[in-house]
Amino acid sequence: MANQRELAAAIGVQVATLTHHLNATESVGSITRRRAPDNPRVQVVELTGEGETVFHRPAKAAIAQDKRIRAGFSDEEITTLAAPLSRLAANVTAVGIDQENSDWTHPNGDSGQD
Template sequence: MTGPIGLRLTNTARVLSRAFDDALAEAGGSLPIWQVLLTVKSRTQGNQRQIAASIGIQGATLTHHLNAMERSGLVVRRRDPENRRVHVVELTEEGERLFHRLREVVVDWDRRLRTGLEEEDVAAFERVLARLEQNIQLNRSDHGA
């Protein structure tokens, strides 16, 4: 037996996360910036509520990130003409440039992670991850969480 799978997974995730953050930072980004750029880019435009839901963060956290990204010239926010209470987020030219730089980092990162793995290894890994998520969801619903 190799020990608790949760501990191994948590430690591995921490190492990978730090290395990924470092790779994004070298290109002038961060994980939150990448997530926002990717979400806005994939939807052409999106309102703040949709972006927060897509990324899985609270609206206030997204607002904090968008404020910094707007100050850096990466995004602009404007009111939706059909619903003035909604802010639509769009990438600026600088946001587009950063998106493309970070996309190269992400593609390279994925390539590095897949080194030495066959497609069936990756497929099996994805099934295991999905099962782990299901187990957690089932456990939460069994315990009323």
């Protein structure tokens, strides 16, 4: 449970923008809004049972995908792969990679530079 101003600040949007999205979310039954008993200017937002289901659906999908990816690997194999794969991911996302002047050579001997 949170109020609209707190939610807007937490996700980095204006209250008016959040209100638009909350209106749509409320219309499909995923949230309820009510006035705070101690301050009638504040709207308190809560997930409904349907909202909880919708909220958790992506997590369930991610867990299922993770199980599919790890299928056939032991915990030890996953641990062994983690560090080099993390370094590869960091290299791919590194800012400022200069591909033209890279000394990387493809395993087939081609530097990729023509």
